[in-house]
Amino acid sequence: MTLSEQARNTTPLRKEVPIDKSRGLWITRRDFLSLTGWLAVFAFLGTALLGTIRFFFPRVLFEASPVFKAGFPDEYALGEVSSKYLKSKQVWIVREEEGFYALSAVCTHLGCTPRWLETENKFKCPCHGSGFHLSGINFEGPAPRPLERIKIMLNENGELVVDKSVKFLFERDEWGKPGSFLKV
Amino acid sequence: MIRIFKQRRLIPVEERRYGAIFFVCAALLTVTTIWAVIDEVWVRRPWKAYQKDFNELELQKAVVELRNAEQTFQSMEVQSRYSELQHNLQSAEAALEDDKYRRLTKELEEIESHIAELSRKLQFTRSESDEVYYRYKTALHRSEKAEREKEQLDHLEREKEKLSGELANAQKRRLTLQKQIRGFVQQIESLRDSLTTLRADILSWQRKIEAIKSRSIEIKQIILLDFDDNNFGGRISRVERCMTCHLGADKPGFENEKEPFTRHSYLLDLHPVEKFGCTPCHGGQGVALTARSAHGKVEFYHNPLLGEGTRERLCGKCHEDLEFPESPTLSDGRSLFESSGCLGCHNVEGYVKVPNIGPPLNRIAFKVKPAWIMRWILNPKSYLPQTKMPNFHSTEDEANDVRAYLLDASEQKPKPQRITVRSLDARWIQEGETIFRMARCISCHLVDGKGGTIAPDLVNITTKVQLDWLFDWIKNPRAYQPNTKMPRYRFTDQEILKIITYLNSLKTSEISSEDENFAYSSGEVKRGEKLVIEYGCLGCHDPVGQEAVGGKVGADLTFFGDKPIENFDFGDVTNISRTKEAWILSKLQNPRAFATERIAQKMPDYGFGIKESRAFSTVLLGFTEEHPPEPFILRRQPESSYIPPGEFGKLVTDLNCLTCHKINGRGGTLAPDLSYQGSRTNAAWLKKFLSNPTTLRPTLVERMPKFNLTDKEIDIIINYMRTTLVNEKVPSEFLSGEKFSMPEIEQGRKLYHEKYRCQSCHQINYEGGTMGPELVSTDMNIRERRTAGWIFQWIKNPKTLDPATLEPVLGLSDEEALLITKYLLSY
Amino acid sequence: MVTMEKIKRTQLYRSIFRHGYKDTKPNRMHQIVSNVFLHLHPTSVWRHATEIRYTWGMGGITFLLFIVLTVTGVILMFYYRPTAEYAYADMKYLEHDVPFGMFLRNMHRWAAHLMVITVWLHMLRVFLTGSYKPPREFNWVVGVVLLVLTLLLSFTGYLLPWDQLAMWAITVGTNMARATPFLGHEGPFGPELGMKPDNDIRFLLLGGTQVGPPALLRFYVFHCIALPLLAAIFMIVHFWRVRKDGGISRPSEKE
Structure with missing residues (x-):
């Protein structure tokens, strides 16, 4: 006869004792253990969920730096709209009599790359025909707002530095802010 | 414990409770979860704390700077200037209230809108004109009449012209207006700018502080x-x-x-x-x-951070140069590595090719005495402490066998003695010494502990070599060894005999009598050949006889630095730490240290000390597989392939000028570079110098020897120098025949002594510093020695003539340089 | 309490939870049968099937580990690129900068080691309790297949860190395939059947004649898709057969 068979033949050692709720304890020991156990499980699952969500936001990126050097100011002719960094960085650098500004080459309509039309003195988006003045102000087509200007400054060597992560929006009256225009 | 389990078994299986187990597991799970979070957020991210600390530190510094800037700003003078500017600004701004300014701005506004209107009209007209032009042209192509279109087109063209004219006028007007307005605004702007400039420091530090505060930890x-x-x-x-x-x-x-x-x-x-x-x-x-x-x-991890003492190990990954001031240990190690002939026995793939360092031995029997060979093999340093030949710790028998082989394989046997030394003739000894000193042999050779280190010590030379060989050698070194560094002096036979007599008188040990009737057996020769091959003699010396030239006898060191420590055999040595560094230090100081009775080691003893061994370990542990891409690597400059041509070339080879001098990038660095000698030195002085080189720098050991050149030979040298070895920047025939006026010389003197204070480095008549060479003294006069053009160009900018010179570039004007030149030439 | 009752009466609640927790036998059965996750369980088990010391719970633990591995593995796939240029670097990024990256990678790694151990223990238990005997003989075979799949998963995962250990372990491991009879170019009858280094079973495994970038990609696909899919299918069969062959094994009931 195995032990468990023995066990079945004897009377149970523990008896169900009716719980007397009036004795002051609001929860039995058994329920307490079970409750804390489940709490632990859910705490774990919650932490795991949060941790997993955090996992999807990496600490470092391997993207190209938004800051780039754009050569020396004297490399730009007066009145020139330089498309030198159009392909690699999607930025125009404009040299005016008083200084420089950088325009983001992203159409404010649906994000195509406009073209600079020298003869007509305007930026023209090939997708839906939005047109922008040299200053970046929109004047035709569906574009709802002017092109964005980008931070441009000089470093200690006197080179132009463009920081694409800082934008200046005309409609928020930011074009006068330092960095939106580089005086020479 | 067991009792609890036994009791538990008595409970029917379906009635057993697992609450406690569940609770314990849950507790464990909680603890682990908390641990994981702590680990992720703090333990494994120490940089968060570092960045916080650093930002605080930088902020502190910036705040201090800001306070300083504010203090400067608060100072009386800045404050008074500031309030003055502010006052000016206010009055300038008041001027804007003027009617004229208002009128101008209003007109500008109007003209702006007028221009916009005009350009829109112009654009529309242009588009219409384009359209009509298209229709007109298509009509023509279809051979239709196009009168209507033509008419329209003409009308539009006229319209266009009119509009362009108006637009140009308006633009012109705008420009004038803008200029006028700018006249008003300009002053205000410049005042504002000056105000900002006064506060520039404060503003920039404030910006900096803002930037530090808003910096994110990343x-x-x-x-x-x-x-x-x-x-x-x-x-x-x-x-x-x-x-x-x-x-x-x-x-x-x-x-x-x-x-x-x-x-x-x-x-x-x-x-x-x-x-x-x-x-x-x-x-x-x-x-x-x-x-x-x-x-x-x-x-x-194969590439740990280099610490104190090993820091230079990786410099050599990109820098191939031998001399490299930033990494002295590596430079020392490399030059030792190359000059000790390590590459003769060890292969290092990709290392710069280095020629064999030992002399050829194929005529050794003719050159040296058999007894000396024995002594030499057994302990080279006992004869010549500076030698690079290592000690193989051979037994007498082994040394004897090697000697037998070398003598046997020698192509040239000793001749019956022709010359004798008059060892007791004091007059000959004295004359010999005089010739020896005059020829400045000690520029290269060591005698009595004095002299150069290019060539061997000569004290016991007559105990080493056969006298006949010595005679032939001094007469014409190239006849025996075509690539020797020894120049051919133009000694007479008698002079040579006297020199040999003198040298013989110097010897400190006696000649063994064994040499007289030395013999060897064929067995010894056979064993000797085996030893020569086995011990890698051919790593430094060219093959003597018919030995099979095999691979290199030492271990390949190409990836020595990558070798794991487990692959290093420490033999029976237990008292050093088990690191690669310790192994190398021990091995180089005592190459046979790790030999056991089963594993013999062949590397000979070079007598390296701890300093050399450290330098070696820097080089050796840098031999790793890792290699930066090609653009990072600074290759060693290949030696210039300049070969001096013609008669001059023959002389240069014969005299071995390039052992000490450099010409067009080729040659030694002991003596001055001769590439521009023709521009640099006056021909007359050169002639005097070559026929009898006087001591130029008395403190130097290595001096120009006297070669006993003929006048014809001297002319060849000077002619070549004057025509070919010149620098274009140096004007030739400069100031020749000109007379200098006293005021000019006086002005030059003032510039020399007062403005540029040249005397702090240079001496004139024994007054001044000794940093640079003396310019005028009893046996030296720069006027005689240097050409005027050279002096002038040198004073103007010495780096154009010698990029490595210590002389500072003072940026003198042509006029000043000319005055100083004239002053120097007046001595 | 009243609101809870109200919620329980809404159609939305009742459409999701069809049965309350009323402790009656039919309801308990309903709860099991109508729950997609629980319905693999029998509605009632033999008394002694709950005896832990008889089964050690090894099959269940192995299955739990498989789930852990699947979850952590899928998460790791978001940062790991199976190419020669990036694989090792991505592992390093997981180790050093990705949030919880090291934790997840270690969880995957230790769970994998543990799963191999628990599978063996499970098999040992089945053997010791004689549970491979009829009527369970087919499920033993399915179990052996699952064991092999587990080992293969472990083996293919070994290459993915793309370090020296991985390279040489897989080089050695796949070199064994050279000696496969008929299918390996060094195995019995292999050469006679035209097996060469570039067309035998090892080539199929590696996608090349040596452990290189194609092998990495191949092992990645095996490890992440093919083998887990196969294992899942066999697990379904395995669990199904446990039910059909008389339930979880237990001490004999011949009282």
Whole structure:
């Protein structure tokens, strides 16, 4: 006869004792253990969920730096709209009599790359025909707002530095802010 | 415990309770979860705390700077200037209230809108005109009449012209208006600018403080594109994150902070971190973010951070040069490595090719005495302490066998003695010494502990070599060894005999009598050949006879630095630490240290000390598989292939000028570079010097020897120099025949002594510093020696003539340089 | 309490939870049968099937580990690129900068080691309790297949860190395939059947004649898709057969 068979033949050692709720304890020991156990499980699952969500936001990126050097100011002719960094960085650098500004080459309509039309003195988006003045102000087509200007400054060597992560929006009256225009 | 389980078994299986077990497991789970979070957020992210500390530190410094700037701003003079400017600004702004200004701005506004209107009209007209032009042309192509279109087109063209004219006028008007308005505004703007300039320091520090405060705590990294090799020959990028903690490395003002905030030495400016990263020079694991792991102090990491004493190990990955002031240990190690002939026995793939360092032995029987060979093999340093020949710790028998082989294989046997030395003739000895001294043999040779180190010590030379050989050698060294460094002096036979007599008188040991009837057996010769091959004699010496030339006898060192410590055999040595460094230090100081009775070791004893061994370990442990991409590597400049031509060339070869002098990039560095000698030196002085070289710099040991040149030979040399070895920047025939006036000389003197204070380095008549060479003294006069053109150009900018000179570039004007030249020439 | 009752009466609640927790036998059965996750369980088990010391719970633990591995593995796939250029670097990024990356990678790694151990223990238990005997003989075979799949999963996962250990372990491991009878170019009858290094079973495994970038990609696909899918299918069969062959094994009931 195995032990468990023995066990079945004897009377149970523990008896169900009716719980007397009036004795002051609001929860039995058994329920307490079970409750804390489940709490632990859910705490774990919650932490795991949060941790997993955090996992999807990496600490470092391997993207190209938004800051780039754009050569020396004297490399730009007066009145020139330089498309030198159009392909690699999607930025125009404009040299005016008083200084420089950088325009983001992203159409404010649906994000195509406009073209600079020298003869007509305007930026023209090939997708839906939005047109922008040299200053970046929109004047035709569906574009709802002017092109964005980008931070441009000089470093200690006197080179132009463009920081694409800082934008200046005309409609928020930011074009006068330092960095939106580089005086020479 | 067991009792509890036994009792538990008595409970029917379906009635057993697991609450306690469940609770314990749940508790464990909780603890683990908390642990994981702590580990992730704090333990493995020490850089968060470092960045916080650093920002605080930088903020403190910036606040101090800001206070200083504010104090300067508060000072009386700045304040008074500031209020003055402000006052001016107010009055200038008041001027804007003027009616004229208002009128102008209003007109400008009107003209602006007028221009906009006109240009829109013009654009529309242009478009219409384009359209009509198209219709007109198509009509013509269809051979239709197009009168209507023509009419329209003409009308539009006229319209266009009119509009353009109006537009141009309006634009012109706008320009004038703008100019006028600018006249008003300009002053205000410039005043505002000056006001800002006064506060510029404060503003910039405030901006800096703002920037520091708003800085986020993040991992900073640099990517070295395609820097490493993967296992399949492809390039992979290297990621460097050292600057996540080492935040002050490129910041001025952090020189004295503790690590990891210390500023890097000036070498960082030469190797900008964006381009070179950190680990290519320092080692370590760039991608890791905790100190131990990032410094590569983890198991199996092959490239740990280099510490004190090993820091130069990786410089050589890119810098192939031998002389390299920034890494003295590596430079020492490399020159030792090359000059000790290590590459004769050890292969290092990709290392610069270095020629054999030992002399050829194929005519040794003719040259040296058999007894000496024996002594030499047994202990080379006992005869010549400076020799590079290592001690093989051979037994007498082995040395005897090798000697037998060398003598047997020698192509030229000793001749019956022709010459004798009059060893007791004091007059001959004295005359011999005079000739020896006059010829300045001690520029290269060591005698009585004095002299140069280019050539061997001559004290016991007559105990070493056969006298006949010595005679032939001095007469014409090239006849015996075509690539020798020894020049051919134009001695007479008698003079040579006297020199030999003198040298013979110097000897401190006696000649063995064994030489007289020396003999060897064929067995000895056979054994000797085997030894010569086995011990790698051919690594330094050219093959003597018919030995089979095999591979290199030593271990391949190409990837020595990568060899794991487990592959190093420490033999029976137990008292040193089990590291590669300790192994190398021990091995080089005592090459047979790790030999056991079963494993023999052949590497001979070079007598390296601890300093040399350290230098070697820097070189050897730098031999690793890792190699930076080609653009990073600075190759060693190949030696110039300049060959002096013609008669001059023959003389240069015969006299071995290039042992000491450099011409057009080829030759030694002991004596001055002769590439521009024709521009530099007056022919007359040169002639005098070559026929009897006087002592130019008395403190130097290595001096120009007297070669006993004929006048014809001297003319050949001077002619070649004057026509070919010239510098275009130096004007020839400069100031020749001119007379200088006293005021000019006086002006020059003032410039020399007062303005530029040349006397702090140069001597004139024994007055002045000794940093630079003397210019005028009893046996030296710059006027005689240097050409006027050279002096002039040198004073103007010495670096154009010798880029390595210590003389500063003072930036003199042509006029000043001319005056000083004239002053110097007046002596 | 009243609101809870109200919620329980809404159609939305009742459409999701069809049965209350009323402790009656039919309801308990309903709860099991109508729950997609629980319905693999029998509605009632033999008394002694709950005896832990008889089964050690090894099959269940192995299955739990498989789930852990699947979850952590899928998460790791978001950062790991199975190419020669990136694989090793991505592992390093997981280790050093990705949030919880090291934790997840270690969880995957230790769970994998543990799963191999628990599978063996499970098999040992089945053997010791004689549970491979009829009527369970087919499920033993399915179990053996699952064991092999587990080992293969472990083996293919070994290459993915793309370090020296991985390279050489897989080089050695796949070199064994050279000696496969008929299918390996060094195995019995292999050469006679035209097996060469570039067309035998090892080539099929590696996608090349040596452990290189194609092998990495191949092992990645095996490890992440093919083998887990196969294992899942066999697990379904395995669990199904446990039910059909008389339930979880237990001490004999011949009282």
